[in-house]
Amino acid sequence: MNLPFKALSDPTRRKIIMLLRKEDLTAGEIAEHFDMTKPSISHHLNLLKQAGLVNDERKGQNIYYSLNTTVFQELIGWFFDIINVKEDGKNEENN
Amino acid sequence: MNLPFKALSDPTRRKIIMLLRKEDLTAGEIAEHFDMTKPSISHHLNLLKQAGLVNDERKGQNIYYSLNTTVFQELIGWFFDIINVKEDGKNEENN
DNA sequence: TAGATAATTAGACAATTATCTAAATATCTA
DNA sequence: TAGATATTTAGATAATTGTCTAATTATCTA
Incomplete structure (x- = not known):
């Protein structure tokens, strides 16, 4: 759970997630929403992917x-788990 | 939502949260669970407090x-919000 | 009030991270 | 195959972060 x-x-990465809520987007379309270079956005996308939060195709x-x-x-x-509300069939795991 | x-x-701060899930603890009791100095733990506790995740008394x-x-x-x-919007299935015509 | 205990604050330093420019890779199309 | 487009990779750098030691603050008690 560390990578997620x-x-x-990072605020930029959370904004990317918000953009992807409604529809899948290309790297370029995502970059258009930021005042930042494409390599920087690509870097953020890579971290999101490594964390398992996004897929790429x-x-x-x-x-x-x-x-x-x-x-x-x-x-x-x-x-x-933190606020002690039990979910159906979920095991507890830390970290 | 940035500070939270x-x-x-940070893994140390998430572990602190896990410790506090069961009972309130003093700064010293928390520090005993880590191989780290008390000032470092104090620093982490301060960030958790600033984020509104813990209270101190x-x-x-x-x-x-x-x-x-x-x-x-x-x-x-x-x-x-993320899960719900995503699973309301606006864009099932993927690919 | 002095000394002991609990915890924080201050300041320094190394590791990590976010960002940039330049170059490389992958794909499409004429 | 050449050139255009989309994206990533590489390498550099400045800002942020986590950790430490030393000093300070707050409280208790004899």
């Missing part, structure tokens, strides 16, 4: 990014 | 730390 938390600690010249909700659900489980 | 995410990005010579679940619930809301 690290990935979420090449389609011709474009690489489409999409949310991978699996890790988000694990994170929600972590938070529920 | 920043605070949660002095009782004599001790300062007791406890979880403040309010911000945790806000964080859960943030995650649900």
Whole structure:
């Protein structure tokens, strides 16, 4: 759970996640929303991917990014564990 | 929401949160669980406090730390926003 | 009030991170 | 195959962060 938390600690990366809520986007489309170079955005996308928060898929010249909700659900489980609200069939795991 | 995410990005601070899940603890009791100096733990506790994740209360010579679940619930809301919008399936025509 | 205990604050330093420019890779199309 | 477009990779640098030691603050008690 370290990489997801690290990935979420940056405002740019959280904004990228918000952009991907509604629709999958290419790296270029994502970069258009920021006052930052494309290599910087690419770096953030890579960290999000390593954390398992997004998937990428090449389609011709474009690489489409999409949310991978699996890790988000694990994170929600972590938070529920903190506030002692029990989820159905979820095991406890730290860290 | 920036400070809470920043605070949660460090493993030591997440472990502190886990310790406080079961009972309130003094700064010294928390420090005993780590191979790290007390000033370092104090620093982490300060960041957790600034993020609103913990409260502190002095009782004599001790300062007791406890979880403040309010911000945790806000964080859960943030995650649900992501999952819900995503799974309302606006863009199932992927690829 | 002096000494002991609990905890924080201050300041320094090394490691990590975010950002940039330049170069490289992958793909499409004429 | 050449040139254009989309994106990543490499390398450098400045800012941020985590940790330490030393000093300070707050409290208790004899």
